[in-house]
Amino acid sequence: MITTDRMAAVDANAAALGVPRKQLMESSGNAVASEVRAVADPGAAVALVCGRGNNGGDALVAARFLSAYDVTVHLLGRPETIRTDIARENWDALASAEIPTEAVTDASEFDVTDPGGRDPEVVVDAMLGSGVSGGLREPERTAATAINATDATVIAVDVPSGIDADTGDPTGEGDSVAVDADRVVTFHDEKPGLAALDAAVTVADIGIPAAAERFTGPGDLLGLDRDPDSHKGDNGEVLVVGGGPYTGAPTLSALAALRAGADLVRVACPESVASAVQGFSPNVIVRALPGDRLGPSHVDRVASLAADNDVTVVGPGLGTDDGTREFVHEFLTEYAGRAVVDADALRVVPEVDTDAGLICTPHQGELVGMGGETASDPDERAELVRAFATEIGGTLLVKGAVDVVSDGAAVRLNRTGNPGMTVGGTGDVLAGTVGALAAVTDSFGAAAAAAYAVGRAGDAAADANGAGLVATDLPDRLPEAMRNGE
Numbered sequence: 319m320i321t322t323d324r325m326a327a328v329d330a331n332a333a334a335l336g337v338p339r340k341q342l343m344e345s346s347g348n349a350v351a352s353e354v355r356a357v358a359d360p361g362a363a364v365a366l367v368c369g370r371g372n373n374g375g376d377a378l379v380a381a382r383f384l385s386a387y388d389v390t391v392h393l394l395g396r397p398e399t400i401r402t403d404i405a406r407e408n409w410d411a412l413a414s415a416e417i418p419t420e421a422v423t424d425a426s427e428f429d430v431t432d433p434g435g436r437d438p439e440v441v442v443d444a445m446l447g448s449g450v451s452g453g454l455r456e457p458e459r460t461a462a463t464a465i466n467a468t469d470a471t472v473i474a475v476d477v478p479s480g481i482d483a484d485t486g487d488p489t490g491e492g493d494s495v496a497v498d499a500d501r502v503v504t505f506h507d508e509k510p511g512l513a514a515l516d517a518a519v520t521v522a523d524i525g526i527p528a529a530a531e532r533f534t535g536p537g538d539l540l541g542l543d544r545d546p547d548s549h550k551g552d553n554g555e556v557l558v559v560g561g562g563p564y565t566g567a568p569t570l571s572a573l574a575a576l577r578a579g580a581d582l583v584r585v586a587c588p589e590s591v592a593s594a595v596q597g598f599s600p601n602v603i604v605r606a607l608p609g610d611r612l613g614p615s616h617v618d619r620v621a622s623l624a625a626d627n628d629v630t631v632v633g634p635g636l637g638t639d640d641g642t643r644e645f646v647h648e649f650l651t652e653y654a655g656r657a658v659v660d661a662d663a664l665r666v667v668p669e670v671d672t673d674a675g676l677i678c679t680p681h682q683g684e685l686v687g688m689g690g691e692t693a694s695d696p697d698e699r700a701e702l703v704r705a706f707a708t709e710i711g712g713t714l715l716v717k718g719a720v721d722v723v724s725d726g727a728a729v730r731l732n733r734t735g736n737p738g739m740t741v742g743g744t745g746d747v748l749a750g751t752v753g754a755l756a757a758v759t760d761s762f763g764a765a766a767a768a769a770y771a772v773g774r775a776g777d778a779a780a781d782a783n784g785a786g787l788v789a790t791d792l793p794d795r796l797p798e799a800m801r802n803g804e
């Protein structure tokens with residue numbers, strides 16, 4: 319089962335693996351043609367009703383696979399307004415191949431019969447797929463009504479036009495129209511909304527490599543873009559709780575959170591290091607706490623600061639003092655928001671009873687310190703991480719040559735990054751990045767996207783600096799690393 323958003327991510331990841339969307343469209347069109355062959359004999363009249371997006375593109379491909387049939391291609395709208403290059407290329411290929419086509423520019427003239435007036439035996443609904451928004455507009459609305467009025471077998475491409483593949487509900491309100499399909503040929507995996515429909519659903523393998531789902535890729539960065547209408551604070555407020563024996567660690571987390579897109583980043587740290595942390599960057603808001611180490615006396619103040627932020631990052635540079643450990647324990651017991659837990663705070667996690675939504679970012683040594691297990695075989699390691707995530711009831715991002723992310727259900731691996739990143743401080747950068755992304759998306763998605771982006775920033779830093787890469791090279795490279803190329 320795959321949602322529309324995840325499908326778009328996997329599609330982008332497949333392209334990054336060298337399987338571009340046009341190639342997938344070819345497979346999709348072939349699968350649609352197979353479905354036509356399954357319901358009608360050669361020579362039958364088949365009407366392909368195509369929208370101007372990639373859903374329509376799939377049927378334009380299918381037309382080339384159906385030379386044994388009496389095919390009529392109806393394009394809804396003017397060919398100049400086809401919305402994607404790959405759909406347009408497939409439209410042009412039909413003209414060059416002398417396959418007859420018809421552009422419907424006036425909804426009232428839409429007619430599914432072929433030029434000889436013959437009613438089609440099969441209608442392929444390729445008007446709209448996963449790109450639909452709102453109720454069907456013209457000419458799709460009139461065309462859907464006409465399709466529903468025919469006696470033909472209706473085969474929907476990917477999803478019946480006007481239906482939300484995630485819910486199975488019509489995309490419009492009130493008297494909205496949607497195609498009533500007899501069959502649906504959907505791609506790659508089942509869609510949550512299709513099972514509820516009164517239609518036979520076929521899932522077609524279109525050649526998306528399993529690695530496009532198993533591994534992170536640029537698709538994992540989709541959906542993190544800012545809403546153009548957003549205000550200060552809408553894109554994340556992050557509190558970093560750290561420092562004492564160290565000043566660099568909380569600063570690196572804070573700088574990374576800012577570069578990963580957070581609007582406001584605050585650092586709560588002992589007053590002994592507060593001015594040093596502030597000195598690194600005027601962009602960070604520093605909240606100084608009495609003393610030179612965090613301890614139980616700071617819990618109330620930190621809890622009230624945390625309540626004003628979307629996510630709290632606990633751990634960077636806190637050190638191993640007993641009092642600090644007690645602070646982390648009491649804070650996590652009290653806190654019910656979302657927290658990224660890193661470094662010395664990790665060892666507290668197994669012994670604490672918390673309502674917080676935890677994202678833990680251990681390296682393999684820290685994982686073992688928490689009571690988790692590791693293995694050299696990546697698949698075995700992935701399963702161990704998944705099981706341990708279930709045990710702690712949170713999300714785990716276990717760092718390594720291949721990072722493993724799991725929330726106990728899903729597992730995703732990340733291959734970006736390089737051995738230069740074993741230098742101190744890169745983990746602090748990662749924790750801050752996870753914090754920023756967790757403020758705008760779910761924990762699992764944030765951890766996967768952060769692992770991918772920080773590894774990519776590290777790869778760019780290694781290109782520039784080789785083995786001399788240092789953690790401060792990474793935050794400024796995050797914005798470029800987070801560009802998804804769309």
Ligand SMILES: NC(=O)C1=CN([C@@H]2O[C@H](COP(=O)(O)OP(=O)(O)OC[C@H]3O[C@@H](n4cnc5c(N)ncnc54)[C@H](O)[C@@H]3O)[C@@H](O)[C@H]2O)[C@@H](O)CC1
Nearest residue numbers: 329343371372373446447448449450451452453454455476
């Ligand atoms: N991995 C994938 O995601 C693949 C997707 N493919 C196909 O691509 C489809 C998605 O393509 P697109 O993203 O181009 O989206 P669509 O083909 O669903 O069309 C989207 C366009 O239709 C218009 N539109 C949106 N809502 C409308 C409404 N209510 N009334 C009238 N017009 C409306 C918009 O201008 C939008 O640009 C999938 O459903 C599938 O058929 C396949 O080609 C191959 C692989």
Ligand SMILES: [K+]
Nearest residue numbers: 446475477479
């Ligand atoms: K469709």
